[in-house]
Amino acid sequence: MTEIWKMTLGQLTAGYASGALSPVDAAKAAFERIDKVNPAINAIFAPMPERALEAAVASEKRWRDGAALGPLDGVPMTIKDSVAMKGTPYVRGCAANLGNPLSTSDSPPVARIQEAGGVILAKTTMPDFGMFAAGVSSAHGTTRNPFNLAYNTGGSSSGGAASLAAGIGALTIGTDMAGSVRMPAAMCGLAGMKPTQGRVPHLPPSAVRSAGPLARNVKDMATFLTVLSGEDLRDFGSIPPEQRRYEDADPAQLKGMEIGLCLDAGFGCETEPEIREAILRVAREVEAAGAVIVPVDRLIEFDPSEALNKLFFLRSRLEYNAMPAEKRSLMLPYALQACEAAGEISAIDYASALEELEKAKAQMYRHFGRLQYMLTPASPVHGFPADDVGADTKSALRHTNFMSLVNQTGQPGAVVNCGMTAQNLPIGVQVIGRRFDDWGVVQLLAALETMLGATPDIAEPN
Template sequence: MTIDRADTDRAQTSGSAAAGVPRARAEAPTTPADLSAEQLLAAYAAGELSPVEAVDAVLERVEQDNPALNAFCLVRPEEAREAARASAERWRRGAPAGKLDGVPTAIKDIHLTKGWPTLRGSVTTHQDGPWSEDSPVVARLREAGAVFFGKTTTPELAWKGVTDSPLTGVTRNPWDLSTTPGGSSGGSSAAVAAGMGPLATGTDGGGSIRIPASFTGICGLKPTWGLVPHYPASPFGSLAHTGPMTRTVGDTALMLEVITGPDPRDWAALAPPGPGLADVRYRTDAGELVRGMRIAFSPTLNGIDVHPEVARAVADAVAVFEELGARVEEVDPDLPESRDEFHVLWFSGAAKATEKLTARDRDLLDPGLRETIEEGLTYSAQDYLTAMALRMEMGARMGRFHTEYDLLLTPTMPITAFEAGLESPPELAGERWTSWAGFSYPFNMTQQPAASVPCGFDGAGLPVGLQIVGPRHADARVLAACRALEIARPWADRRP
């Protein structure tokens, strides 16, 4: 089932009223593809299920659903089955290799994966390789026994908040095939939402984990910057985070346990966060997780226009925290407008990422990416330092803010998923993706942990996400709040 470019843009756009209308279901899982990583591991330990069965079920789901979704740009079934057989033998001996032994795991096509091409969604990347190295996140997952079966689609160089590229075509949302899953980790989010693997890696430089998590109704975490090591160093610098994308908070915490910690190739990597993540996984009392917390709720983050259906779903979720015993106050953090400064940093990064391309190669790039590169080349070092100065001021303001508030809650996105293949919704035609991502990129500027968790649906049945933001290094606290909402308002069994 190796997928090539000719196979990847077969998404079905006709008949969206039938094929695209979301049909949520809340019954118990029916195949191993519907189980969480934690459930799979428990079944392996009890001898009730084999990693071979789990991987076969996921590959069957990929074969069934990927032609419509275009979530994967590469699938390697035989390698996955071989790894699953080796995992099954380890479980038979009672000697699993690590915390994720036998769990099917998808890798975003930004992360280097030994033996597999990492094309970054670009026709300008040569497939020849040598592809001889794993990035840190892939290395840690491999050491933990995760079974890799494919690489997920991304826009070219992960440059925007939706997922389409000249290389792999348009990726679609499993809740409605006419809409985008968001991006840049849209392939990962579509895969997880559709049951094509319980775990997937994501990257987030301006919302690229949280945007697709919100649009597809899954859990996605952008950890504190540096907690998950990054190599090769991102051209987008310290805006770029790597994190987990899963269907449950327990799986998010489990995956984060595995992928954190220093790597010699990342000079800025932080130490692991300690035992708090594991503690989140085993807690079952929602009130105990958040009771007494001081939580700020910002419905508009200083004036963002939010769709009324999104606003209602988010407000309902925020009320849950009050019911659980948290002290919730509606307040806006004192953050300055930062879109122009984010553009300086982001567009300069895009220019740096493509500086060695020939003029012919540049002509092959996504037109929107070419435009951002051209703008990025106009910025001076003084522009860059001015943008960095605003970042530092934003970080200081949020640091002070979190001396009063343990967490900040906002909508993840002001809207739900819009038409696939567009950079922005029709009412913002001609605007860059940042025009509708104002809740996400400020927290890349400040490097804080921020998660998106499902909190409801709009009238068309499209998911709505709640963003939970914590101070730097408070990843376990963010996940505790995510877990509390998950216990109080379960979402994992509601699928497209």
């Protein structure tokens, strides 16, 4: 029998229903796994064993009484530092926030998880304010990739991805503003999704940041997405749920489907040969299944990096301004420098950046007049050192070039594993769809997972 900490969501709930497994045993096994692997990967922040075991006991009774709340009831999982949960720390990766008051309310994702009976084990690490797609933090230290401890997890949902890939819990939730769910999911061999903007409500409301699910397979990810989706009046941008369950989406039938293939974002880091070849292999498999692959030269025709950086760093500057001046030096040096530089951005600079991004969004979305979906690398690089803020240490978001515009346009984007590098690091392929077609993106992702058979085993960090 598979060890309980290795089990998928479906295996766990089938065991609960039959009486062969207990949510209490699953929670205890998850904490044992934390004790075993977290010293190596440093992914867990604020474990909550008493609360988790209390939730597991309640779930066990519901399953025994035939009154389970649904497919997440009793399933152990983690949540990102920046996803507020009443009575827990809300540090957002920054040492200056250590010791701040605990959260006084639950964010929409936490409320949905608890309503569904999910067992929240702990919060997970992230970089300062989520400012970069890497696993380094002034509050938490360095989170390491469980497949190769010398390498980065990607970010900013770094701890969630690393812990899940190492067998801690069956699910985790992250947030994504420029690839922060998809990048660590890809770098840690997981399925992860940034849904259509508003599909999963989150706080504070944002036009570009979305909460999203990560799992070790597409079906579990889709099940989690169903639970998380739907309107919440606290998030004015949230949209009604689809009247169907994402886990019921069959793998897409690819025959005749026109799918774009883009290997050059037009800006940011250049796609490495090993990554390019891996994505080309995916395209050949998709084409062999009957799809029509349409080459896309580049996502857009100019470099919007400076405009993106201005918006991201100005957002973080607000948090910098709100903290006591004497605590600012506690920030990670890159984050501190970026926030200080953001103080020099004028209103005209900000307006110009917004205008430039409107042009970038228009160029990005024009591809989807003809195409329903597009395949791209998740990351253009195979990885980068664990202690670095990005593949380019002077411009920390350059390796998010295939992801960041998906947040700007509000489209759904999702990743699944498609191979391993020479350094034993996962390679992810990204699927981008039209706005509101989350169902179709899940279908195509499921088809790729089945076709490629590349889902890695749970990592044993050493």
